[in-house]
Amino acid sequence: MPMCQGDVTVEAVEGKVVEHLKRLGKGPPLLPGSARIVKATLAAITSNQGIRMVGMCSDTVDNVVNAIVRLATGGSTA
Numbered sequence: 001m002p003m004c005q006g007d008v009t010v011e012a013v014e015g016k017v018v019e020h021l022k023r024l025g026k027g028p029p030l031l032p033g034s035a036r037i038v039k040a041t042l043a044a045i046t047s048n049q050g051i052r053m054v055g056m057c058s059d060t061v062d063n064v065v066n067a068i069v070r071l072a073t074g075g076s077t078a
Helices: 011-023 038-046 057-072
Strands: none
Touching: none
16 A cells, blocks of 8 residues: 555646536535545545455465355355
8 A cells, every 4th residue: 555645635636526527517526625635535445455365375365265255145254
């Protein structure tokens, strides 16, 4: 995960977002500009990444696949 400054915003991008949403008749952005900082955006994008793999590669891949299958079929992940 790259290191990000906590308070970086890109005003030019913010302006373009507002412009495009207005042109499409969508209204203003739902999130305030303070919630769309680079660090928060990266955290939101990566928040649902998969399982951390630990152990021997072949065993780990099998364990991850089995956990995904159990999750997808409503079984226990424990």
